[in-house]
Amino acid sequence: MTKEEVKVLIIGSGPAGYTAAIYASRAGLNPVLYMGEQPGGQLTITNDVENYPGYPDGVNGPQMMIDFQQQAERFGTDVRTGLATSVDFSGYPHKVVIDDKHEITAESVIISTGASAKWLGLPSEQRLNGQGVSACAVCDGFFFRNMDVAVVGAGDTACEEATYLSKLCKKVYMLVRRNEMRASTIMQQRVLKAKNIEVLWNTETEEILGEHEVEAVRVINNQSGEVKEIPVQGFFVAIGHQPNTAIFKDYLKMDENGYIQTIPGTSRTNIEGVFAAGDAQDHVYRQAVTAAGTGCMAALDAERFLASKEVAVAE
Structure with a gap:
């Protein structure tokens, strides 16, 4: 198994993941983003998006996700194909295995794996x-x-x-x-x-x-x-959604339906250095714009977390 160390690992590529990538890239954190099983998330099966700010004439869902990806890459995000198949959050730094063959050791992890409609x-x-x-x-x-x-x-x-x-x-x-x-x-x-x-x-x-x-x-x-x-x-x-969070269940607190629980007002989970954004933790709003907002929160929370680690090491 190949191994790699990264500062910020983003798992998932919908509005939450790409927004987190944009903010983390601009902060100089060199994020690596894995697109997952459905690159672009649920919006890739949505023809017309007319309620996202900044697109006065609406936008095709797949095109919108291409725009998000290109913006993240413009600032230096390393966008990759691949699926997170297992994780180990029992120690620090965190370990995530991609496609059962590549192990990443990450100082911080942003989970934006979304949810799938039933x-x-x-x-x-x-x-x-x-x-x-x-x-x-x-x-x-x-x-x-x-x-x-x-x-x-x-x-x-x-x-x-x-x-x-x-x-x-x-x-x-x-x-x-x-x-x-x-x-x-x-x-x-x-x-x-x-x-x-x-x-x-x-x-x-x-x-x-x-x-x-x-x-x-x-x-x-x-x-x-x-x-x-x-x-x-x-x-x-309207028979419900299934959050794509099964691989995290041994480590992260979730509700009875599998949505990751975050500390109110933040994207922080019960594991230090692991953050959750988008529909993987939101069963109420489930909109592209709210997912993007929590992606921003996750990147800022990760940036502050990493900065506090550096201060602690310096002291």
């Missing part, structure tokens, strides 16, 4: 992803103004997405697999009070219909067996 597993879901299928109403709801859409899910997130869409769309169908929701009472009440939200109980999605864009959804009532097609132009999957 999907239903339908072929049509992936084929029409970005063509009417979405996992983020706040990101994409604007494109469906005055249209009919469907939301699948039964938790707080699904209720929140349906309520948000009800203010933009003509009609919102909420597809609930059981005869009850898992969502909190207040979130259910908001859904049930909305005049243009129709909850379809005991309903499962069989297929999303449309050749090049969403045209309808075929559903089945799992009690009566009735199958019907509902004309919609948008289909929102």
Whole structure:
């Protein structure tokens, strides 16, 4: 196994990782960034981004991540392909293994591995992803103004997405697999009070219909067996996200869903010199702009941490 020592290692390449890289590079910390399994993160499967400041005409998601990468590289970030496959945070400095064959010893580590949306597993879901299928109403709801859409899910997130869409769309169908929701009472009440939200109980999605864009959804009532097609132009999957944090579970404090817990107001984790940014630690906002903000925080926290180490050595 090859070995290497670095000052700042950034794991992940979405808005959080690249923003951390920009700040760390400008601070002269010579960061090394590994892009991970999905270079650019979730934005690489988002066609149009219209809510990120600085792009008045909107921007294609993959292009936006190319812009971020080029800006980070301009200041000297060493951007590499590769996946962190194991870590050892039991001592200092920290050890991270890339692709099971390259060990990096890092004085500080910034984790920005993001989270992945959970999907239903339908072929049509992936084929029409970005063509009417979405996992983020706040990101994409604007494109469906005055249209009919469907939301699948039964938790707080699904209720929140349906309520948000009800203010933009003509009609919102909420597809609930059981005869009850898992969502909190207040979130259910908001859904049930909305005049243009129709909850379809005991309903499962069989297929999303449309050749090049969403045209309808075929559903089945799992009690009566009735199958019907509902004309919609948008289909929102709101069954949760899975943070990409499994390799850190033996060392970092996480919540019950696997999101890394940071000290409030900072990006610091329970391990000195390890910082977390973006959707790997944020299950509330999950936006590109908030991820970028926490990436900035992580770089500044890492810079201050390294400076304090140098002072301690000098003393």
